[in-house]
Amino acid sequence: MKKLVGLMLAVMMALTVMLPITAMAEEPVTISFFDKNSGVRTFDDPVAKALEERTGIKLALESPSGNPGEKLSLMLAGQNYPDIVLMDRGSDIVNQYIEANALVNLSDYLDQMPNVVAMYGDTLNKTRYTDGNNYYLSNWYGYDPDPVTGFICRYDYMIELVGQERADSAEPFRWSEFKALLQKFKDTNPDVTSPLVIGDPGSGIINGMFAGMNSLYPYYVHEGKLYFTVRDPQFMDAIHQMNELYREGLLDPEWTSNNQELRNQKLSNNGVFAYGGSYWDTWTPSASLLASQNENAEYLAYKVIPDDATSADLPLSGRSSLGWDAIAITKNCKNVEAAVKFIDYCASQEGQDLLLWGIEGQDWEFVNGVRTPIGDIVARYQADPSNVVDQTGITKWTWFVKNDVHPDDGTTCRIWFNEKDRSATFAYRNLTNGYYDSAEFANLEPAGSTLEALMYQGVIDVFDQYYPRMVNAPTVEQCDALYNEMVSAMENAGMSDIEAYMTDVYFARLALWGLEPVASK
Amino acid sequence: MTTVTSDGKKKKSLKARLIDQKYLFLLMIPGVIWVLVICYAPMTGLYMAFTNYRPSQNGYFYDLFNAKFVGLQWFEYFFSKDFGMIMRNTLATSFLTLLFSFPAPIILAVMLNELRSVKMKKFIQTASYLPYFISWVIAANIFLTFLSGGGLINDLLMSLGLIKERILFFQHGPYFWWIIAIANTWKGMGYNAIIYLSAISGIDEQLYEAASIDGASRVKRIWHITLPTIRPTISILLILAIGGILSTGFEQQLLMGNNAILNYSDVLDTYAYRYGLAKGMYSYGTAVGLFKSIVSFILVMSANKITAKLNDSALF
Known part of the structure; x- marks a missing residue:
């Protein structure tokens, strides 16, 4: 009897020890992300959920409270920046992060980012630092057809x-x-x-x-x-x-x-x-x-x-064809491979369509090979842009955006710009x-x-x-x-x-x- | 071991007293730790003002203590470049603020104390206290809108025939100092008046009754009873105000200023912020901040000394 009780206890102990391991194995990798543009938005809309499902990566979004530039500067001084930072490319904060050796050299990971290489093309050449390496990727890059x-x-x-x-x-x-x-x-x-x-x-x-x-x-x-x-x-x-x-x-x-x-x-x-x-x-x-x-x-x-x-x-x-923002992986990132995987998906055409057009079959569909919005989604956006963006998640997260038209069907990179109002x-x-x-x-x-x-x-x-x-x-x-x-x-x-x-x-x-x-x- | 005190009682040794009061000391520990960690430990960062601090991947303290020592280089640059303009703006705004905001709450408190109608007293007190809770972002927008070319103040002055052309308040540097002084006073007057009101409430009513019997008018009672009695409070608040003379504001200048009047709106705090945080020149920003702290400390000590000599009451 004693042996039986001892055996049961041993099995229970072993299970108790193994449970967290099993749970850990199933738990997705979490990447922290500071987005200077996110404001008070929460990462819980349909697009955000689809992005997490498709990449298998959970995103812990850090939003700026107050002035994003100040927050970035403070994070750099205290060296407590998150895994990925999105900062103003036109500001000297990017060079400050590079000079502080706070950013991962992305040139070492380009072979793991085929979509980035294909989509960015010559932009990667132009965003190299003086040492010849890429430390960040541009956001809103390419020659924007939108006038200024x-x-x-x-x-x-x-x-x-x-x-x-x-x-x-x-x-x-x-x-x-x-x-x-x-x-x-x-x-x-x-x-x-x-x-x-x-x-x-x-x-x-x-x-x-x-x-x-x-x-x-x-x-x-x-x-x-x-x-x-x-x-x-x-x-x-x-x-x-x-x-x-x-x-x-x-x-x-x-x-x-x-x-x-x-x-x-x-x-x-x-x-x-x-x-x-x-x-x-x-x-x-x-x-x-x-x-x-x-x-x-x-x-x-x-x-x-x-x-x-x-x-x-x-x-x-x-x-600037090099875009408004710079997105970089910091040296605080414990799982650079996961961050690289996440970035490569977001930068891909499929990732861009998810972020800027929404979920295929729900927000848009291919009609005769052309991306077409479903129902009255664009009309609803024109009537109440901020609420529709918040609810659908479309263009709520504008990351690694390429200013271009789709090469296959000539539609705009953002669903909302497919139909122009009088002002546009x-x-x-x-x-x-x-x-x-x-x-x-x-x-x-x-x-x-x-x-x-x-x-x-x-x-x-x-x-x-x-x-x-x-x-x-x-x-x-x-x-x-x-x-x-x-x-x-x-x-x-x-x-x-x-x-x-x-x-x-x-x-x-x-x-x-x-x-x-x-x-x- | 015990000693005998002057009143003949036996006084226990320090060790014995420490043992007796051990629980009180234990209770004190969190407070002491809090002061050390929150108030004193960050002061190690002041060393940054004498180095060329550049963050890297080696950790904050490693970077701080291994940064290149540059002595007084940042101070010398500050004194040789922008010191004159920044100090002029800081002091001008501060003295104007002091001129309005120091007597205003005293006058308000005394007037409120003299009000017979309790309802009116409560209403004025609440109304004057409210601006304290309004954030500077909203307050700045109120001032910008009211004082704009097509704003309420210009409309009022035009309709009264006091001006023929609209005044562009935010285009003229010296106006900005007055605007900040008035805004600071408007925002803080109600809050400071509460401190004086509480001091006034402690005055013995018998003094007023005796003065009334002697035929003292209301003004005389204020002059001879109210004001002398709240003099220690006035002294303490004056010392604090003088100590904070270089802290003339930050958000209000940042939110209401513009480039056309930057040479009038830039004060020590906005300057340290622009260079230190916005531009990532941590060492230079720290040097400017340290300069401000040293001058403020000297000012507090001097004001305290002067007040002690004049009034027999001081802060410490």
């Missing part, structure tokens, strides 16, 4: 000012023609203070349309050297153009202090003729105007080119060839805790302070005097040293990519 910036004008006002035919025409406006329209709008509405509203320029650059109309690139490349744009002979043409608008009361005088709420508030009222910026910035005010005013009270995109432009195909702003139709028609690839200028600045990085930031701070002051100067003479003051202050902050540093980085990059400068003057 232009002058987004109130369609009903445009019809009043130029007539229906011209308002519907795809022919670009010349600058003097457009300025006359602003003036005419102001003359017919004397109480209006801001016929043209423009967006926040960001740091270290001037507003895109004015830079584009004056052929200004992020940096001025001249005779084998790279300089800050302020050295470009055409820089002051752009500033004078803006200053003239400001002095004539055609530019919103509060253009530097508009946050998104204030800007939308202004655009939703009847005192604005045009907005200078991305065409999607006006979607919220347009929805409000269409509901409260008339069927034509909507902002639609128009292209404005310089008076002396010889072609309408003039690129007016820059957009105008933008796609009027803003064609509207931007150049700015990839070669991205991330040239010195990063991290170095004196060069400090000096660079000092130079940018000077520029950021003087740019609005030059535009808002009461006379051209004062505008020019401020320019001279600014250049002198930038020199004092170490501009020439930084230009020498960035020239080396720039030309080393071009050599690595095997390219010639795209914008040398």
Whole structure:
């Protein structure tokens, strides 16, 4: 009896010990993922579940609470970053992570990522670090067919000012023609203070349309050297153009202090003729105007080119084919093979279709070999985009996105863009060839805790302070005097040293990519 | 071993007292550990200000103590470049804030104390206390909207005929200092008034009754009884306010400022944040933060000393 009890106990003990092992063997691998764009979204929608099922990997999503850049910086300082991080590619945080040796060298794993190699192609060459290795993969890479910036004008006002035919025409406006329209709008509405509203320029650059109309690139490349744009002979043409608008009361005088709420508030009222910026910035005010005013009270995109432009195909702003974000595996990742497998699936065409079109057979299907949305899913999205995205999971997780059309059927990479509304139709028609690839200028600045990085930031701070002051100067003479003051202050902050540093980085990059400068003057 | 104290009682030795109070000491341990871990241990990070800290894969402490020692390099850079502008903005905003926000809660508390209607008193107290709970994100948007070119304040001034052209409050640097001072006062006045109200509630009612019998008016009772009695509280809050003179705010500047007035809105905290966290220049950000802490410490000690001499009451 004793033996029997002893045997039973031994069996029970053995089972108890083995149970967790069995359970562990069945439990999927968990990968932690910090996505700077995820906001307050939860990873529990149909697409998220399908992604976990198909990869066999459970994702622990870490969302940023507060400023994602700050969170990434703190995680780097404390070395407590998760397995995968998605960060802003345009910011120097990527180089900080690479220099801190915090990222896994993906070049060693490319043979395990056939889909990545096939989908990314030459982009992998261009995202190599100075040591020749790939430490991250781009998100939203490739030449995006979606247009960007232009002058987004109130369609009903445009019809009043130029007539229906011209308002519907795809022919670009010349600058003097457009300025006359602003003036005419102001003359017919004397109480209006801001016929043209423009967006926040960001740091270290001037507003895109004015830079584009004056052929200004992020940096001025001249005779084998790279300089800050302020050295470009055409820089002051752009500033004078803006200053003239400001002095004539055609530019919103509060253009530097508009946050998104204030800007939308202004655009939703009847005192604005045009907005200078991305065409999607006006979607919220347009929805409000269409509901409260008339069927034509909507902002639609128009292209404005310089008076002396010889072609309408003039690129007016820059957009990097290397994408908005960088996604990398960190050295804290305990199961790099699993992370690599997950990434390769997401980057594949099947993975992209799951993330951006949804579940086949449920959200879309092939009809005569063409991807076709099922039912009224696109109509529901157009009526209530954020809720439909949250519920379906389609385009909720935008990872490893390739800006392209499907090679087999020519449909767009996102299901929602397969049917365009009036705003998108105008933008796609009027803003064609509207931007150049700015990839070669991205991330040239010195990063991290170095004196060069400090000096660079000092130079940018000077520029950021003087740019609005030059535009808002009461006379051209004062505008020019401020320019001279600014250049002198930038020199004092170490501009020439930084230009020498960035020239080396720039030309080393071009050599690595095997390219010639795209914008040398 | 025991000693005899001045009042003739026998005093136990330190060891005996420690043994007697061992349970109290045991209870104290978590608190002591908390202070050491949360308050003092992170101070080791201040060493970063004297090094060129670069994170790697070797662990935080390894990187910190093996970083290249650069002495006062970051301090020298700060003093040679942006120190003047940043200190001017910090001090200007602070002094203006102090000018409004220090007397405002005293006046509010005294006025509330004099109110006869309990309902009105409660209403004003709640209404003035509410802004303290509003986040700066919302408060900043309220100020940005009210003070915008087409905002409520401009509309009001125009309709009263006080101005002919709309004022662009957020385009003029010096205006920004006043806006921050007013915003800080609006937000903190109700909260600080509660501290004064609690001090006022401790005043013996007999003092007021005696003064009334002697024919003292309401103003005289405030001047001769209320204010002198709450003087220690005023002193302590003044010391704390002076100590925090370099902490003039962070979120409000970040949310309400813009590039056109950056040379007026950038203060020590936003500057350290922009460089230290946003740009990943940890050592430089720490150096700026350490400078602020040292100056704040000197200011608190000086204010405490001066207050002790003038009032016979001090914080420590």
